[in-house]
Amino acid sequence: MPAFREFVLKVHQQCNLACDYCYVYELADQSWRDRPAAMAPEVWRAAARRIGDHATRHGLDRVDVVLHGGEPLLAGRSALVQLITDVRAVVPTARFSTQTNGALLDDAMLEALGAYGVRIGVSLDGPPEQHDRHRRHRNGRGSHLLAERALRRLAGHPAYAGILCTVDPATDPVAVYEALLAHRPPMIDLLLPHANWARPPAPGAAEWLIAVFDRWYGAPRRETGIRLFEELISLILGGTSRSDQVGLSPVAVAVIESDGAIEQVDSLKSAYPGAAATGLNVFDHDFDAATRHPGIVARQSGRDALAASCLACPVHDICGAGHYAHRWRPGGGFRNPSVYCADLRRLIDHIGARVAADLNGRVRA
Template identity: 50%
Template structure:
């Protein structure tokens, strides 16, 4: 028998370094949805699991001659590890992977435990930090509260103030905001913008056809209406900050990559490693049914190549061929890509359009019909490309300088607009 095609390389690995959380967000896909596997897992990733995971990542990078890999520290809440365990974890990752390929480290956190000590450590190891924030106090407190019901808002703003300091600013990768259509879209946008983030990422709340998203009041395409209001304001402001969702739609409209698994037909190149060493698919699948993300593999028994070749990932890498008939016939399929894979689930299978189909279609049409005044080039194939590093290169980079000028011009326009409107 001739061997089958080599599996496409994985380039992003999510490490579940701590499987518990200090908040009790009622929209959390880890704790509040169908898959409850967190209950049987250890709270922390042990050094033995971390060592095996790091070796698997290095092995995979070497086998595929990858120029770089990204490792995202996740949870639960990764900062619950504490500074000393975090230091050992980062040092072990660097020791195993850095000799083989460039290692890009990131973290997604609720920010509650972020401190100067943590920031110094993250700066030492060049860890990019994304923080979750759903808007102003009222918006954020709808979901992101402590177990006793108290607000986390002040603690998150304190973390963002730390990340704005000159010593730590380079670490901050952006804000992650989950949409709730009961919140005022412009108030949320203004609250996020006021924190001065390098990027904003809007996420639709996880839902399936079996457990559809709430659509209070506005009904039909409520999520499209909410995001359309933000887009129009962002566009009028001169795009003062990159917004991943809108930039992805603009990129795919020009035939470029989406840079996200939420949209477009980019091939999936991500795998998750749980605290006990189990390989899993994307966390969003936890919202579909119990055991949905499982692969039956662990870092002790299977390589990353085994995971990449698994049938569980095959459909998610099938592009248009893996979509439902309805999606394949849709005129905006190249931009939508069927939406997030988990959002297609219902009646025991994924052969549906996204449960947000009507919203995605309406938003895509609106963005296409209302382009920004001067659209930049499509997203780079590598979305982690660092503008500051390119600007600092001794040889110079005209495209980076042009992007910096565009960004500064947009900021000035937004400020002038605010003054005129005041």
């Protein structure tokens, strides 16, 4: 089985916001309640040893380590710096990143993380009235002001990784895109809300994404990267993808929970309780044991994991049945098309037509 190249450390289980679509707190799996709020040093040091052993065994020239939560910055500046120091002592080539809601990204935190080369992404869902539809504090107060403040601090900083935006078909797609663009992100990640056949999504995702694609692709110059669109263009042109949203490339990610449990990609928590669990932990098991877990083997199986209806589809190599968590159906497991199947087909066909028209125009010219 392929080696893991990305390790997600759940450095803090809790969050200072209460986003209504959060797969950790609001959906099926509630295992965070039974875990330590913060990752202890003995956990991250055990994880570091396992990561180092895995990298050596598989000849990996580098690994990516993601500081995650909950809200990872709740772990505190000193704990994060110590964690990074301890991991780098074992894995000198480890690259660090984190995704934050921005509320705690003050000057001191940015200076500390930036000094250790941590790449920082901020979650923002558009202008205030659209961002605050879902990303709120527990008292209902919106969080846009805090995210915007964090993005102002990051502007022009080498630590700035980009913006993560969760798609809401009820919002104005172009207004959302242009609000994100105002912060000059080097990359935008557009994520479909986690849904499945037991909990279908709101309609309209394809129309929303197509509107943003046309605005982005039709710009007179490249304004930013949008990972989903760039991955789809690569796949349409016969290339590969590193995204877990589309394509058939193996997903080489392991999650280490705050108690040391080794789990599958945590978005699976949106399906059912225990969907991400492996029964393994960093104290008693190495990461090779995790690569042999049936759930991870299935996730790495590419075409062999697709439903018959997906294999019959002409774009299955591009779509890849979509995000694995979005395939789940009660009683039918994950061998199903994505619950976003129709949306993905419309988006792929649209992007393919735009790209083909451009290529044909250049050939004629």
